[in-house]
Amino acid sequence: MRIAVTTPNGNVGRHLTPMLVRAGVKPLLLTRHPEKVPDELARHVDVARADSRDSDQVVAATPGVETIYWVDPPAESADPLADYARATEAITSAVVENGIRRVVFQSSVGAEKRHGAGEIDGLAATEVALDGLEADVTHLRCGFFFANLLLDIESVRSGRLQTVQALESPMSWVAPRDIAEVAALTLLDRSWTGRRVQAVHGPEDLTWPQVAEILTAELGREVRVDRIPDEEMYHRYLSVGMPPAMADAVLGMSTGLRDGFVPEQQRSVVTTTPTTLRAWIREELLPVL
Template sequence: MDEEVDEGDVSMSIVVTTPTGRVGSRVVRLLLQAGVRPRVLVRDPARLDEDTRARVDVRRGDLTDAGFVRDAVAGARSVLWVDPTPHSAADPTETSLRTAAPLVEAARAGEVARVVLLSSIGAEKRHGVGHIDALGGIEELLDATGADVLHLRCAYFFTNLLMDLEGLSQGVLTTAFHPDHPMPWVDPRDIGDVVATRLLSDTWRGRSVQAVHGPQDLTFHQVAQILTEALGRPVRLNLVSDDAVRETLRTAGLPPSAVEGIVGMAAGSRDLVPEQPRDLLTTTPTPLGGWAHAQLRPLLEG
C-alpha cells in the first residue's frame, strides 16, 4: 500500500483556503485521493467531515486575520487562494484586496512558491465589473511578487441558481444579465478538478492565465429552456433592470458599495467576450441540464 506524502515535504505542501466551499471541498478530496495531505485554512474545523478532518493538516483561523494567513501559508509550495469576501460586505472590493494582502506579502518574500488564484472571467477588464474588479486587482498584485502564479478565470457558476430557489419553485428565472448574450457557465466541481490538477502539476512557471468555461456558452433564454426540460416544469425568464436590483438590495439593508459591487458584475458583463477562447484546455464536461436534474430538481421537489 502506498504511503501518503509526508506533510513536511515542502515540494508537495499545498495550502487550500475555503476547504468547505463548493470548489475547495472538491480540491481537498482530490488531493487526498492523490496521496497528498493538504494544509487547510478553516474558521470552523467542525464543518469538515470527520474522515477529511483526520486526513488533513488543519489550521484554524479567519482569512481576514492577516497574521493567521501569513503564518499559515509560510513555507508552502502551492496555495489555492479563494477570496472569501461576500458580495454583501461593506466595501467588498477593498475588503477583498486587504484580505489577500498577507498572501501577496508572503509570495513577495519568497515564503510561498506558487499561487493558484480562483479568479473570474471579466477580471481582465480590471475596472467596471463590480466586485470582480477586486479579482483583477489581486491578479495584478500577485503578478508583481515574482512568484509563479496561475489565474483561473472561471465562468458563471451553475450553483448561482441555488440563490433563487423560491423563484425557480414558481417557474421564474430572474436576471439582470442580457438575455441574448451568450456567456460560459460552469459546474464548480469541474473547477475543482482543474484546480487540483494544476496544484499537483510541477511543470508550470511564471504567470499563467487559464479560463474554465464549462461545456458551452449559454444565453439566459437558453438557460430557461434547459431548466424547463431538466426540472420537468415550465421556467420563464424575468428580466429586471439595474435600478430594480439596486432597490431590492437597498431594501435588504446592503450598504451602497455592496449594492454597486453586485449590480456592476451584471452590468459590466453584458458585452463581455472572455479574453481566453474556448478550446480543449478551457472547456469542462458537465452540462447544465444534467447538473440541474441531479442537483436542482430534488431541492425543488422536496
C-alpha cells in the same frame, strides 16, 4: 509538496480537497471554521484556523507551504472592495514572508477588464498584486457558476428568474466541480512557471432562455427568465438588506460584463470542461428543491 487550500467548504473547495486526497496529498486546509471539516476527511488533512482576510493569521498558518489554492472570500461588509483588498494583502504577505513558490488563484471571467465589473474588480486587484511577486501564479478565470442558481432558490422554485443581462447574449456557465478538477491538476503539475491564465468555461455558452428551457425540462414545470432594468435590480438588492456599496458591486458583476464585453480567453479545448447544466441540476439542484 505541501499544498494549502483556502475556503475548503466553499463551492470549489469541497470538491478540491477530496480530489487532492485521492491523489495522495495531505492538504493543509485554511478555514475560519475547522469544526465544519467533514469527519471522513479529518484524518486525511491538516487544518489551520485562519481568516483569509487576516494577514497575520494566514502568514502564521502557512510556513512550509510550497503551493496554495487561494480564494478571495465573498465580500461581507458595507465596503466590498475593501474586503477584497484585505484578502489580497493576506495572500501577498504569506507569499513574501513564507516563500510560497506557487499560487493558483480562483479568479473570474471579467477580471481582465481590471475596472468596471463590480466585485470582480476585487479579483482583478488580487491578480495584479500576485503578478507583482516572484512566485509562479496561475489565475483560473472561471465562468458563471451553476451554483449561483442556488443563491436564488426561491425564484427557481417559483419558476421566474430575473436578470439585467441581455437575454440572448450567451455566456460561459461552469460546474464548481469542474473548476476543482482544473485546480487539482494545476496544483499537482510542477512543470508550469511564470504567470499563466487558465480559463474554465464549462461545456458550452448558454443564453438565459436556454437555461430556462433546461430548467423547465429537468424540473418538470415551466421556468421563465425576465430581463429587468438595472435600477429595479439594484433596489431589489437593497430590499434584502444589502448596503448600497454591496448592491453596486453585485450589480456591477452583471452590468460590467455586457454591452460588447469579449473575454480575453476564447473558448477552446483547453478551457472547455465536461459537466453540463442538466447533469448539475440532477446532482445538485433537484435534491434541495
